[in-house]
Every structure is written in C-alpha cells, then in structure tokens.
Amino acid sequence: MKVGYLGPKSSFTFQAASELFAEDTLVPFASIPLTLEQLEAKKIDFAVVPIENSLEGSVHATVDHLFGQSSITVKEEVILPIRQQLLGTHSMEQPEKILSHPQALAQTKQYLKNHYPGVPLEAVSSTTFAAQYLAKHSREKVLAIASEKAAQEYNLKIIAADIQDNVMNQTRFWVLSTEKKKKKTTNQQNKKATLFITLPANLPGALHQVLAAFAWREIDLAKIESRPLKTHLGEYFFIIDIVLNENEALLENAITEIELLHAKVQWVGRYPINKFT
Amino acid sequence: MKVGYLGPKSSFTFQAASELFAEDTLVPFASIPLTLEQLEAKKIDFAVVPIENSLEGSVHATVDHLFGQSSITVKEEVILPIRQQLLGTHSMEQPEKILSHPQALAQTKQYLKNHYPGVPLEAVSSTTFAAQYLAKHSREKVLAIASEKAAQEYNLKIIAADIQDNVMNQTRFWVLSTEKKKKKTTNQQNKKATLFITLPANLPGALHQVLAAFAWREIDLAKIESRPLKTHLGEYFFIIDIVLNENEALLENAITEIELLHAKVQWVGRYPINKFT
Known part of the structure; x- marks a missing residue:
C-alpha cells in the first residue's frame, strides 16, 4: 500500500504515518493540497496530514481542502505529542x-x-x-x-531532549482515504465523527437550533469551530466533532432533523482515535 | 494623537488607519504583537490591526494577544475591500x-x-x-x-487594476485603545460587541446553554468561533460577535446569566462598524 504524507521525512506527520503504517511505502509530498490531490487522483491509498495543533489551532489548509468535496473520508485519527x-x-x-x-x-x-x-x-x-x-x-x-x-x-x-516550553503541545493528524470500505482499526473504544455544517441563512438562533438537536439527545460535541465560506465576510461553515458511544442512532436522527431545518451537512468521517504519548 | 498600525506604509492596515485618522501621526510596526505592546505601554494612543479576512479567517495573532488581557478595548471596526x-x-x-x-x-x-x-x-x-x-x-x-x-x-x-479573483475579498480591522472614554464615531447605526467566552468545563451542551441565553432573547450573533486555550488539546474559548440594536439591556441580562452558569466572559469591546467600498 502507498501512503502519502506531508513531508519531509523527518516531519511530525511522518512520525504519525509511521505509527500506523509501519510496513507500507511512505511517500512525502511538499504541501497539504499536493498530498490530498494525489489521494483524489488515486495515486496513493491513504494520505496523512495534520488537522489541529493544541497551540496553533486548526490547520486551515486541510479543513478548506476537505470542505465541499465528497470523495475523501477520515479513516483514523492519530494524536502525537510534539517534542522538540x-x-x-x-x-x-x-x-x-x-x-x-x-x-x-x-x-x-x-x-x-x-x-x-x-x-x-x-x-x-x-x-x-x-x-x-x-x-x-x-x-x-x-x-x-x-x-x-x-x-x-x-x-x-x-x-x-524535549525542550518545548509547553508540555501539552499535541497535534491531531488525519488518515484519509477515498476507499469506502472500513479499515481494520487498532482502537475500537474511542471514536469520533466530524461533520461540516452550513447553516441555511444568517438567522439569529440558527446555530442554537442546530446545537439544540445535539444537546437534548445528550450528544457530546468535542469541538465546534467556524471557517469562512469564502463568499461574503461574515458567512461561515461549522466544523463539529462528535464523541461517539452508543449514541449513533440518535446522531442519525439529529442529522436528519438538522437537514430538515435546511442546513447542509457534510459527513467528513467516523474514525477511531489513536493517541500516543 | 499617535496611531500605531501593522506596517509597512503601503499595507492594507495603513489604508484602514488612514481612513479614520487622516490628521494624526501614523506609526508603522513590524508585527501585530509589537503594535499591541506599544499600545499597552501607552506609547501610542490607538492601534490598528487586522482581525479577520473573508478568505483566510480570523487573524490569530490579534485574537490570541487580546485573550485574557483587560487593558485594551475595541473602539472602531473598519471593513475594507482587498484589491490587488x-x-x-x-x-x-x-x-x-x-x-x-x-x-x-x-x-x-x-x-x-x-x-x-x-x-x-x-x-x-x-x-x-x-x-x-x-x-x-x-x-x-x-x-x-x-x-x-x-x-x-x-x-x-x-x-x-483590481485583479483579485474573488470580488468579495474583504478584511475587518480593529481600532484598539486603552482609553476607557468613548471616541466620537462616524457611524452610530451599525454597531457590534465582541465577547470572549470560556466555558466552565467540557460538558455536553455547555455551549448550547450559553447560546440559548442569547437565542431566546433574539440576540443576533454575527459570528462564533473557537480558539485553543493553549492548555490541553480540545480545550477552547469562544469568540462571539453580537449585532447591537435596542437589545443592549437584554444583552446585559444574558451575560449575567452566562456568568451564573460559571462561564467566564471577557468584554472585548462595543464598537461601530465603518464599511468602505
């Protein structure tokens, strides 16, 4: 199997990729868009890219490339401590x-x-x-x-060794694929789903209505963040991470309801979390 | 009056500063933190820095510097089209x-x-x-x-002229000051307030509860975004922009309630919007 990642070979992304793909061919690419384009063109089987750092926040190049596309899904999350x-x-x-x-x-x-x-x-x-x-x-x-x-x-x-000032410096990486079939995972306990939600209009309370659909079902949101739609200033889509447990049927109901409220829901992935320390 | 801004002299921030401070001394600084530090040290009366671009999103250097500090408030917002x-x-x-x-x-x-x-x-x-x-x-x-x-x-x-691909490329700039007294503004119609809210804990539904306090009062949120607290991965504070009209008494009630729910509210500013085309 061929696994592309944000290079070079000594990058933290390489470290994340080699934790999960020890026996595969790892190929470095010079940028996040380049890595994801290779995946879209099916020249690689998996792509590994950073999605969020605990100090810097979301990696916009990854989020913005995934928004609006339907061929790529998240298969695994890898969390690594960043040690300098x-x-x-x-x-x-x-x-x-x-x-x-x-x-x-x-x-x-x-x-x-x-x-x-x-x-x-x-x-x-x-x-x-x-x-x-x-x-x-x-x-x-x-x-x-x-x-x-x-x-x-x-x-x-x-x-x-380990001279970073903040010991809590961690980065989340995503393993992405165009394959629909599930990959065997090392961790079945700790799972999340990520959705991109675009609200129907800039109505007062539209986001509140969407969050209510999760809240009254006690669906735990691990993260909510907005990114510009790149249309007008002040128009956003929302990145929502959901902690999965036995609530998956409830989550489906919530999404159906949110779509009935005319919000657009993009299902980015449902994936186990692999945390290394 | 001395007005510091993110330089150099031909930057878009200079353009924003000169729209409001035509007759004052404009002083360029090499970075956003440097500009804001000069303001904190009272070496300048106002600082002008970018806060958000319609394509790139929030300017994290500005947001992160303002989080947790109490001496600086937003006095004015300037919105400029970005023309290349x-x-x-x-x-x-x-x-x-x-x-x-x-x-x-x-x-x-x-x-x-x-x-x-x-x-x-x-x-x-x-x-x-x-x-x-x-x-x-x-x-x-x-x-x-x-x-x-x-x-x-x-x-x-x-x-x-004007060769940018996306005609909707706009940037929001903030005029910041350590002065508590109000500056005479050119625009009294179109006003916003910005709050930074830190939730009490990562409870399911905590954000929903906070948004409910705004929603049932029909307080219009122009923006909600999360930024890492830089403590642990997955801990955030929220940037909330509120459209002000005759709802200011209601807003005060909402904030009181949110604080009673043990969320921390930082009042970043209440400011008129100056939009140039």
Whole structure:
C-alpha cells in the first residue's frame, strides 16, 4: 500500500504515518493540497496530514481542502505529542547561532532564554532544513531545533531532549482515504465523527437550533469551530466533532432533523482515535 | 494623537488607519504583537490591526494577544475591500517573472493563469518587498502584485487594476485603545460587541446553554468561533460577535446569566462598524 504524507521525512506527520503504517511505502509530498490531490487522483491509498495543533489551532489548509468535496473520508485519527530536540554535531559551550522553523523557536522560547541567553536565533524554512544545515556544516558552531526523527535521519546528537516550553503541545493528524470500505482499526473504544455544517441563512438562533438537536439527545460535541465560506465576510461553515458511544442512532436522527431545518451537512468521517504519548 | 498600525506604509492596515485618522501621526510596526505592546505601554494612543479576512479567517495573532488581557478595548471596526494591483515600472509583453506575497499570488491565481500563463511566480516576504524590488530594479522585466498604496509609495504604474479573483475579498480591522472614554464615531447605526467566552468545563451542551441565553432573547450573533486555550488539546474559548440594536439591556441580562452558569466572559469591546467600498 502507498501512503502519502506531508513531508519531509523527518516531519511530525511522518512520525504519525509511521505509527500506523509501519510496513507500507511512505511517500512525502511538499504541501497539504499536493498530498490530498494525489489521494483524489488515486495515486496513493491513504494520505496523512495534520488537522489541529493544541497551540496553533486548526490547520486551515486541510479543513478548506476537505470542505465541499465528497470523495475523501477520515479513516483514523492519530494524536502525537510534539517534542522538540536541541540537536548538534558535537557538544559546544557557546554556539554562534541556533537554527529552526519560527514555530519551533516560539515553542522553545523560554528554554532558549534560560539556557542560551544572547545566542542569536535564526528562522529557517523548516526544522528539517535546520537539521540538514548542521549535517552539511559539521564544523560550524551551530545548533538546531528539530524532531527526534530528524536527529536519526541526519545522524545528529541530541544535546538536550524535549525542550518545548509547553508540555501539552499535541497535534491531531488525519488518515484519509477515498476507499469506502472500513479499515481494520487498532482502537475500537474511542471514536469520533466530524461533520461540516452550513447553516441555511444568517438567522439569529440558527446555530442554537442546530446545537439544540445535539444537546437534548445528550450528544457530546468535542469541538465546534467556524471557517469562512469564502463568499461574503461574515458567512461561515461549522466544523463539529462528535464523541461517539452508543449514541449513533440518535446522531442519525439529529442529522436528519438538522437537514430538515435546511442546513447542509457534510459527513467528513467516523474514525477511531489513536493517541500516543 | 499617535496611531500605531501593522506596517509597512503601503499595507492594507495603513489604508484602514488612514481612513479614520487622516490628521494624526501614523506609526508603522513590524508585527501585530509589537503594535499591541506599544499600545499597552501607552506609547501610542490607538492601534490598528487586522482581525479577520473573508478568505483566510480570523487573524490569530490579534485574537490570541487580546485573550485574557483587560487593558485594551475595541473602539472602531473598519471593513475594507482587498484589491490587488498588477504593478510595473513600464508595460511589457512578456515579463520574466511576477513577484508577490504568497497570499496575494493565491488571491490572483486565476487572473495570472489567464493573462500570464507560463510566467514564473516568485513568492517574496511581503507585497511591499515586491513593489520595492521593482522600484530598485526598474530595468528588469519583472512585475509585482501589491496594493494601490504601494503603487503610489514606490511610484509604479498600475498595469492592471483590481485583479483579485474573488470580488468579495474583504478584511475587518480593529481600532484598539486603552482609553476607557468613548471616541466620537462616524457611524452610530451599525454597531457590534465582541465577547470572549470560556466555558466552565467540557460538558455536553455547555455551549448550547450559553447560546440559548442569547437565542431566546433574539440576540443576533454575527459570528462564533473557537480558539485553543493553549492548555490541553480540545480545550477552547469562544469568540462571539453580537449585532447591537435596542437589545443592549437584554444583552446585559444574558451575560449575567452566562456568568451564573460559571462561564467566564471577557468584554472585548462595543464598537461601530465603518464599511468602505
């Protein structure tokens, strides 16, 4: 089986993909739209892309590409802790600079302030680029912040492990497929469904009416978020994540009712959650 | 009066600021956090920053900086159409490349495909950088996509006007202040309030309960969106925009009730809307 993912090979998405697809061919792509287009064109069997980070929020490129399309569904969710490593080719007292992607630099700001005060931080295009730079310039006094996979890939030393300031930094990834048939899953206990709901009009209370259909059935919403419809300013669709248990018949009733209220419901997927720590 | 804004001088935020503060000193800052920090330190009287674009959604840097703080309030909203211009130092049959910020390139994708098929598009750090490059390299066969203000600022020709694909591309800007006293406004008809609401716990139906407090009073919500609390994955606060009319007493009752349900309510501002076309 061929599994496409948001590359490069040392990315956190690669880590998520390899947790579920250890024995398959993993193919990196340069962007989220490119990965999903390969899936739509059936050049790959599965696509793995990030959907939400606990600090940054939803990954809009993924949400916006999935909105309005009907061929792709979510098969699995993978939740990974995001751990940043301080990497080097050798230990050094006082590095001349520290390289990383702006997001990784932001996530380790406090650590760098405490341990490397005054050392210039240089933003580069990706954590992989930072690791690559070190591997290619092994005699320079430069450190990089990147993933553990990057350390392995470029044969770098972990100078300090897990240096992210916020220990709760996690990312959700989705495994997507165009196949309708169910994939055997590792986890049958913990399941969710995701819907995209477009309200009939910007009526006062329209969203309240939709939520009421879930609330009186005690259907638990794990998340609700709005994204612009890209039509007019102030027009949105809603991303709604539902915790599944024995309520699936009730959920079907709720969706039928919501559609009778002239809201449009897109069923994005029904999927187990695979949480790694 | 000193008004800080997200620069540079040819940015759309500058345009928004100059619509309301024609006779004041406008000072550009390099980022949204920097602009807001200057306001908090009372080095400027007002700050103008973007809050939402009709295609890209909320500006997270603005939302996240305002969450949890109490000194800054919204005084005015400015809505501007975002119009992209094709700029050059001279007309040319076949440019060697076209420069702009990735967002501006994305917003004019269809136009460029129809009128300049095969011409390489080069992503640069800002539309201003693209315009500056042209001004400095006037003999190269290069075009740029940037604002009308950038054309004026760098004395460039508008080769084609308003080339954005989506005519509904608009951005909302907020004028923020630490002053409690009301500013005289140009528009008393069209008003909104923004609240940040943190639910007491991740209970099924907690959001529904909060929305019910608005719905049965027929209080019109213009927007509801969630942002991560940056604590655990799956914990959010809600941005709620309310259309104000004669319902302000009702709104106060609703907020009192919501607080009695142990939700935390942050009053971000009550402000008139200034819409330019």
